[in-house]
Amino acid sequence: MSMRKIIHVDMDAFYASVEQRDNPELRGRPVAVGHGAQRGVVAAASYEARRFGVHSAMPSVTAKRQCPDLVFVPPRFDVYRAASRQIHAIFADYTALIEPLSLDEAYLDVTENRRNLPTASATAKEIRTSILRETGLTASAGVSYNKFLAKLASGQRKPNGQFVIPPGSGVDFIASLPVSKFHGVGPATAARMQRLGILTGADLRAQPLSFLQQHFGKVAGWYAGIANGEDHRPVVPDRPRKSSGSETTFDRDLTAAADIEAGVLAMAEDVWNWCEKAQAFGRTVTVKVKFADFRQVTRSRSFPAPIMRHQALQVASIELVRGLLPTPRGVRLVGVTVSNFGQPEARPALPLFRATQMAALL
Template sequence: MADETVRKIIHVDMDAFFASVEQRDDPALRGKPVAVGYPAARGVVAAASYEARRFGVRSALPSVTALRRCPDLIFVSPRFDVYRAVSQQIHAIFADYTDLIQPLSLDEAYLDVTANKQGIATAWATAKAIRARILAETGLTASAGISYNKFLAKLASDHRKPNGQFAVTPDMGAAWVETLPVARFHGVGPVTAQKMKRLGIETGADLRAKTMAFLTEHFGNSAEWYHAIARGIDERPVNPNRERKSSGSETTFNRDLIEPAEIEAGVLRMADDVWSWCEKRQAFGRTVTVKVKFHDFQIITRSRTLSGLVDSEGALRDVSLGLIRSVYPVPKGIRLVGVTVSKFEARPIHEEAELPLAPA
């Protein structure tokens, strides 16, 4: 990757981030199976330490299942304010090495180091320097993938986890992709992976062997993406100004709900949570979606797109209530509700939110 015309992309991914922060801050947790989340009947695992992962404990796993797999699992309540603060430290380190940073979440980001801000000899050495800084300043380990595009860099960062790094060079990229299971590819979720398996596609080589016509027939608009990544091709730039397309929040109830008042209370809490984010970021959308998951895990959604922006908490609450009421009477118990705002647009300068009235 010495060729100056080749982009140099690093994907940095923190190792078991939430759980590692908890183990860092509480020495009694080190070396033990830790799950960030709540052990309640309806709880889910937000993150798991590597000690817990050996038992098959993963994020999004129901807490009861996690405890069944690992009876000694230690649950720790999440501290998102701490995770955000540590994430800010990490991103400040990134900024010393490049101006092109595209965060994906609190614990991972793409970095384009082609411009070589620090004058370090190679992208490999840059990744090592970044990981060393993260360890020294936060006490946490990170893994990194280095390649000539984002798709390969993200794949590579998972190849030497935890606390390692791996590079995919231009002369090996296409051949390396052929050896991997398609289930590992970004953009191929569990459902798509199963569909591909039914079609005889299990590896990158299998995917590359399919014609564009075949991929279009079976995967529609995603065909071009699958055709490209099977050849190690990804032209997407690292975009530090990537706009967020939606903001949502959801909650799982402690028990299945039937009563409208209880269901609506949950919807309103989620609407208020989303509004807090929208107000803080000054991001306002026109579409509101309410998600409902029933006790048998059937999921339905109801959406409404307004002619103007949802630019007040009251408006978001009203639309959300209208959407949840459209599913009454509920045919079965509800275990989860969520609210999402999307189709963000800039608020016209002349539109100003009304100040709340002072309490009488």
């Protein structure tokens, strides 16, 4: 197998950087994208906010406590998606092998690049320069011979930098890294490894495969591979999206069925807007409810054909949540997801409803 040239591009504090770009008054200030209400959650934090320990998925109340001067900005996902499209158009100037991971990061295989640049490092530098010139945003990049190492490398010179792990250097680079830094090793697995005396990449590499299989089962081979700097996964372009969902955390616990159903309808509206724009329609609807005690319940229903009408998604979502009502416990979060995408069939997923029938359901 010929040696690949892989770049992992990761935008710097993407959502927060877009907000600082568009509003000069926010530049240099600690910014959190999200809602500062009692039940809000930080979606993204600027580097100024991160110095105070503020990070994504942190409750807004905690973030404000750690950084009293924190400025909350409501998210503008349409703007972030537009910036992401600009960035991906730049990627496409260099290679067709682009594997998006999210709006703000992607793998690129530039083994054969469209600009005929001799090195992946030079290609990454040009891409980052183009992103800054065309969007006003900075990006960091990791360059290596596989995806695992490229992703590790992209975090080494943040923000607005790049780092290269050349062939022959992967094992040495990994050796001193904590296993908790490895992509694919979550907090629970890292803690389990640490209990077994596996603290670094060198510790992981020293374990025989039989030991790893005994403690980690089927993923043991993957752990053994990355400990030796090996990752044979190709960059896979145009990976189909499997679902689209939206959820919200309420400012106060809801107990009234009408309020809970209204929240579900709002999330169904968000999901339908995405489905219409993407022209992607699914057969399975899932409603998620998280109660005040943090217990979480989901209910799903699959149909023989994709849901092609807004009204049908509303009805399916309401019917699913009504299976959980009434509830004596407060509800803190609801969400709606559509999945199982496919080509539409001739017959609709749900019958048409007359206005009187719809009113009875909603």
